[in-house]
Amino acid sequence: MIAEIGHFALILALAVALVQAVVPLVGASRGNAAWMALSGPTSAAQVLLVGISFAALTHAYVTSDFSVMNVAQNSHTDKPMLYKVAGVWGNHEGSLLLWITILAVFGGAVTLFGRNLPPGLKSRALAVQAMITVGFLLFILLTSNPFARLEPPPLNGQGLNPLLQDPGLAFHPPLLYLGYVGFSMAFSFAIAALIEGRVDAAWARWVRPWTLAAWVFLTCGIALGSWWAYYELGWGGWWYWDPVENASFMPWLAGTALLHSAVVVEKRDALKSWTILLAITAFGLSLLGTFLVRSGVITSVHAFATDPARGVFILGLLVVAIGGSFLLYAVRAPALKTGGLFAPLSREGTLLLNNVLMATGAGTVLLGTLYPLFADALNLGKVSVGPPFFNAVFLPLMVPMVLAMAVGPLMSWKRSDLAGALSRLKIAAALAVAAAIATWVWQGGSLGPWWAAGGMALAVWLFLGVLTELAERIRLFRAPFGQSLSRLAKLPRSAWGMTITHAGLAVFIAGMTASSAWKQESVQSQKIGETITVAGYAFTLKDVQNVQGPNYLASRGTFEVSKDGKPFAVMQPQKRQYKSPPMPTTEAAIETTFLGDVYAVIGDSGGDGGYVTRLYFNPLVVWMWAGTGMMVLGGLVSLTDRRHRVGAPTRARLPAHSVRA
Amino acid sequence: MKRLALALMLAVAAPALAADPSEMLKDPVLEKKAEDLGKELRCLVCQNESIEDSNADLARDLRVIVRERFAKGESSDQVKQYVVDRYGDYVLLNPPFKGTTLVLWLGPFALLVVAVGAAFAFFRRRPSVNATPVVPLSTEEKRRLDALLKDGDRS
Numbered sequence: 001m002i003a004e005i006g007h008f009a010l011i012l013a014l015a016v017a018l019v020q021a022v023v024p025l026v027g028a029s030r031g032n033a034a035w036m037a038l039s040g041p042t043s044a045a046q047v048l049l050v051g052i053s054f055a056a057l058t059h060a061y062v063t064s065d066f067s068v069m070n071v072a073q074n075s076h077t078d079k080p081m082l083y084k085v086a087g088v089w090g091n092h093e094g095s096l097l098l099w100i101t102i103l104a105v106f107g108g109a110v111t112l113f114g115r116n117l118p119p120g121l122k123s124r125a126l127a128v129q130a131m132i133t134v135g136f137l138l139f140i141l142l143t144s145n146p147f148a149r150l151e152p153p154p155l156n157g158q159g160l161n162p163l164l165q166d167p168g169l170a171f172h173p174p175l176l177y178l179g180y181v182g183f184s185m186a187f188s189f190a191i192a193a194l195i196e197g198r199v200d201a202a203w204a205r206w207v208r209p210w211t212l213a214a215w216v217f218l219t220c221g222i223a224l225g226s227w228w229a230y231y232e233l234g235w236g237g238w239w240y241w242d243p244v245e246n247a248s249f250m251p252w253l254a255g256t257a258l259l260h261s262a263v264v265v266e267k268r269d270a271l272k273s274w275t276i277l278l279a280i281t282a283f284g285l286s287l288l289g290t291f292l293v294r295s296g297v298i299t300s301v302h303a304f305a306t307d308p309a310r311g312v313f314i315l316g317l318l319v320v321a322i323g324g325s326f327l328l329y330a331v332r333a334p335a336l337k338t339g340g341l342f343a344p345l346s347r348e349g350t351l352l353l354n355n356v357l358m359a360t361g362a363g364t365v366l367l368g369t370l371y372p373l374f375a376d377a378l379n380l381g382k383v384s385v386g387p388p389f390f391n392a393v394f395l396p397l398m399v400p401m402v403l404a405m406a407v408g409p410l411m412s413w414k415r416s417d418l419a420g421a422l423s424r425l426k427i428a429a430a431l432a433v434a435a436a437i438a439t440w441v442w443q444g445g446s447l448g449p450w451w452a453a454g455g456m457a458l459a460v461w462l463f464l465g466v467l468t469e470l471a472e473r474i475r476l477f478r479a480p481f482g483q484s485l486s487r488l489a490k491l492p493r494s495a496w497g498m499t500i501t502h503a504g505l506a507v508f509i510a511g512m513t514a515s516s517a518w519k520q521e522s523v524q525s526q527k528i529g530e531t532i533t534v535a536g537y538a539f540t541l542k543d544v545q546n547v548q549g550p551n552y553l554a555s556r557g558t559f560e561v562s563k564d565g566k567p568f569a570v571m572q573p574q575k576r577q578y579k580s581p582p583m584p585t586t587e588a589a590i591e592t593t594f595l596g597d598v599y600a601v602i603g604d605s606g607g608d609g610g611y612v613t614r615l616y617f618n619p620l621v622v623w624m625w626a627g628t629g630m631m632v633l634g635g636l637v638s639l640t641d642r643r644h645r646v647g648a649p650t651r652a653r654l655p656a657h658s659v660r661a
Numbered sequence: 662m663k664r665l666a667l668a669l670m671l672a673v674a675a676p677a678l679a680a681d682p683s684e685m686l687k688d689p690v691l692e693k694k695a696e697d698l699g700k701e702l703r704c705l706v707c708q709n710e711s712i713e714d715s716n717a718d719l720a721r722d723l724r725v726i727v728r729e730r731f732a733k734g735e736s737s738d739q740v741k742q743y744v745v746d747r748y749g750d751y752v753l754l755n756p757p758f759k760g761t762t763l764v765l766w767l768g769p770f771a772l773l774v775v776a777v778g779a780a781f782a783f784f785r786r787r788p789s790v791n792a793t794p795v796v797p798l799s800t801e802e803k804r805r806l807d808a809l810l811k812d813g814d815r816s
Contacts (some may be wrong), residue, residue, distance in 0.1 A: 242709050344784050352783075356776040364769040371756075371765045380761040384703045386711070386754025393769045525682045612682060 003068050006056025007147040013049035013104075014137040016042050020130035024123035028195075036119050039126035040111045046133065047108040054088075054101045057146050061088050067153035070094060070146045076159035076580050078551040086170035087160050092294060092310075093146035095173055099290065100136045102174075102181040103129065106210075110185070117206065124192035125185075132184055135317045143310045159580035162552065168228035175221030176248055180286035182214020183255055187283035190276045191325055194332040199276060204266035207279070209639060211262060215255045216635035222248050223628040230621070234586035234601045234614070238515075238624070241390040246369040247289035250362050254282035257358035260351045268348055268413060269339030274355070276336070280329060284322040285362065291318055292369070343415040350408030357401040364393050402458050402509065405502060406465020410472065424472060428464035435460040448517055455513025463506035470499050497638025504630025511623030514596075520617040525610035535617035537598050538562050539571075544602065544611055552578040554587070557602035557611060561591070573602045597621045684721070686728050695731050698740060699724055703754050711754055 020042035027035025057070070061084050066072040074091045075084055083090075089098040107129045114122050140146070163169075186207050193199045225245070230238040239245065258278040264271040291314045342348040368385045375383045406428060410421040422429075436457035443452060471477070473495065474487040520535040531540040542558040554574040561568045571589035578585065591598040596619040603612030686692040696713055702723065704715035712720040712727075723744070730740040744752055756762045798806065 240709065352780055356773075356780050360769065360773045360776050363772040367765060367768045367772075371762075375761065382749065382751035383756050383762060383765070384709075384751055384754050385756055385765065386701075386703065386709065388701060388755030389765070392755075393766075397769070397773070523682055523685075606683065 002056050002059050003065070003147040003149065006053040006060075007145065009049045009052040009056070010137060010141060010147075013046055013053070014134065014141065016045045016049065017130045017133040017137060020046070021127050021134055023127075025127040028120045028123045028127075033119065036123035039123040039130075042130070043104075043107040043111045043126055046104040046130075050097075050101050050104040054097055057094060057097060058085065058088050060147075061085065064157065065153075066155075066157050067149055067151070068146075069148045069150040072150050072154050072157045074160055075157040076551065077156055078580070079160060079165070080550055082167065082170055083160055083165045086164075089173045089177075090160050090164050093140070093144045095177070096136065096140050096144055096294070097146055098174060099177050099181060100133065100140065102177050103133055103136065103184060106181060106185055107133070114206075118202075120196060121189070121192050121203070124195050125188040128188040128191045129184065132188075132321070135321065139310075139313050139317065143313050156580070159551070159578070161581065162576070162578035162583050162585050163232060165578075166228060166232055168224050168232070172221055172224045172228060175217050175224060177221075179214050179216075179218025179221055179248075179255075180251060180289060182210060182217055183251060183258075183279075183283040183286050185210040185214070186258060186279040187325070190279035191328065194276060194325075194328050197332060197335045199265065199272040199336055201266050201269060204262050204275070205643070208259070208262045208266060211255060211259055211279075211282075212635055212639055215252070215259055216632055216639070218248065218252050218255060219628065219632050219635065222252060223625070223632075227625060231588050231590055232585070234588050238621075241368075241387045243369050244293050246365050246390075247292040250365050250369075251282055251285040251289055253358050253362035253365070254278060254285050257355045257362070258282050260354050260358075264348050264351050265339075268342060270342060270348060271352065271355075272339060273333045273336050276333060277329060278355070278359075280322070280325045281359075281362075284318075284325070285366070287318055287321060288366075291315065340414070342413070345411070345418050346416045347408060347411045347413045349416075350404055350411055353404050354401060354408070357397055357404075361394055361397050364397065365390065368393070399454075399458065402462050402505070405505070406462050406468070409469040409498065409502075410465075424468055425465055428461055428468055431464055432457040432461035443518070452513055452517035455509060455517070459506045459510035459513065462509065463503055466499055466503045466506065492643070493641035494638045494643065497634045497636075497641065499634070500637060501631045501634030504627045504632075504634060506627070507623050507630060508627025511620040511625075511627055514620035515618050515624065518619045522615045524613060525606040525608060526613040527608075527610040530610070532613070532615055534615045535596075536563055537568060537615075537617060539600060539613070539615050541611065541613065544605070547574070549576065551580065552576045552585075555602070557600075557613070559589070559600050561598060561600075569598070571598070571600045573600045575602055575604070592622050594622065595619065684724055684728065686732060691731050692728075694737055695724075695728050695740075698737050699727055701741075701754050702727070702744060703752050705748060705752060 020039060024036050024039035024042075027033070027038065057068075059065075060068045060071045061075055062081070064071065064075060064077050064084070066075075070091060070093050071087075074094075075087045079087065087094070089095045107126060110117075110122065110126055110129070189203065189207050193203055222245075225248070226238045229240070258275065258281075261271050261275040261278055265275050291311075294310065294314060368389055371385050372383050375381060406425060407418070407421050410424055411418070436453040439448075439453040439456045440450075473491065474484045476484045479487070522532055522534045524532060526532055526539075526541050528541055528543060531538050533539070538561065540560045540562075542560055544555055544557045547554050547556045554576040556572050556574045559571040559573075561571055569591045571591060573589035574587040576585045576587060577583075586601050586603070589600045596617055599616040599618055601614040601616075603614065605611050686695060699713040700711045702712045704710045704712045704717055704720035704723070706717050706719050707715045710720070712723045714720075727740055727744070730743060735743070741753075750757055756765060758766050
């Protein structure tokens, strides 16, 4: 009964979305205030109806209602409650329901927080949101109904893929989707602006915080997935250029570019048409990401849905959504008034450089991800495009970007003097070169990879560049110290946000370089009592025991690890055999230190009475997570800036006696 | 460029081995060569994994074949050619540079050229701020500017 209510609520939501997609749009073009105002209640109704539907599916999972096919295929009574709930979106149908739920919540947020938006812009944007909703609701209802019943219901369910039964991965999809769907806000407002033929600072002020919020969620989601791969797949790697990883990385690149170009729109009223294009692209790539993962077009570890009918539907949806908006863009963008002028060497110029490189990066990842598909379709033979290609092509693009990142914030708006900015970076440059030389000497010249020196130099350059900019801002050593301190205290939060985020990237680069260049590993058959030393850590295998989990059996190895003769840690990696579905997983044991992770994996017992053990030292891995954390933190700090609080400045300016209709 | 590509491709995310210790070659130099090559060979039944990362039987067989060839004294290129002859380019995670992959390898550079070109066109098409003549401030303007700056320092 509850499942049917959920299904029915979805159908009602579709009807409401159809109304919301048409009436406010027509109202806006005719200037009919009542029709425009309909976008409010309809978007509220969406939240309610889709929310009921989501709650109904969650209820089915929590109560293990195996008469619902989706639950029977993806859940099991033995599963811990966290994974029963996470199971709701750990499958194709449920994850789409989550997608649409988030979309509805964002639509509701526009209604709630956008009271002071121009009514035309608001109703048009909400109508565009509703069009996306209609597409996805049709997709769910026609091809992927999560509420389909099963007769007779099985005694128990088939369970969730054990690789996905992990706290990191339980929250990975919702965060990713908050990012993907968050870009729909920028998209809807871009389309609405195209229809209106007007983009101004107010538009950018509205779009920026939403894009930033989406970017924060997406960054979190990608990092969580990467972290999961690091500790769960048991290889010690964290990024594989897998098509599904690329699917989330492309919108991230486009979204990052969008964030930066939106700054130019807001501050300088320039790059408007380009920003609109980026907004469309970022969401288009989010849709494409959903398509790649959900259609199973590119088979990969993550693609648990392989159904061509669905693929064709999403392809149609993509063509209509992206093709339609590009067409609208081509027709309407030339009508956008060009705004503020600026010289190539200026803050705007460096932000444009960021955009050029980010967009090229996104295009490169797109090309590499889709090339095997095209090659296959055009009979060029089957081609694999793996990590070697992406590393060779993508990373060189990012080098000039990081170089420019230190310079850009030191440039002034409109027209700037490059030599002046560079002269302020003398110390950063000197220390970056010193870091390169130190790295080279430390790793014994060409004994380590040469690019490690370059990577470390880039990290130092960027970090010091960020500090230099901060020092310039507060006029450190130029003004009395007390004055510098008070300037520091008065810095706007958005400035802090940029500083923290850019510094975070520097920390990340250091971690990425070190963990890729100097990883140490040892794979062997290790007997009980035997000691293996990796990077100065002596691993002694004490015993291997069988332990019973809630829905798995595991053999758990116990290592006593010592460093320089002193005990360091006791590590207990597991090899688990899940019961439903029957599948083995490895649970690595990781001891994190500032300088690197000590990482141990236990495998099967070999014929000779030993166990296959994999022992690693992964340098500076925690720097990568810390760097990503700083990037997210910087985004959040920036979001608390008063100028980013939606509508706050405008509302304050409203005359006291004004009456809102 | 080739060397840069090679260096970079060995750089990031070199995942640990799925290889069983019993498969490994005694000679560490040869084993390292086999691992390096194995990381470039796709496990054909898997999804975007190299044979060194995969637990699949087919990947295991291919790992053993690669090591047998190395043990016979063949070079990396010879072993690679042997595998490609049997499985085609699909087995290579690093696609070779040839006619059918021209778009793939040159595409990113073309994209960069287009993007940079578009940015240049953007500056060419519109009058740059540099073109507007710089008129020096009049004494009155200077005085007002100084007053404003002083004001800013006090607040």
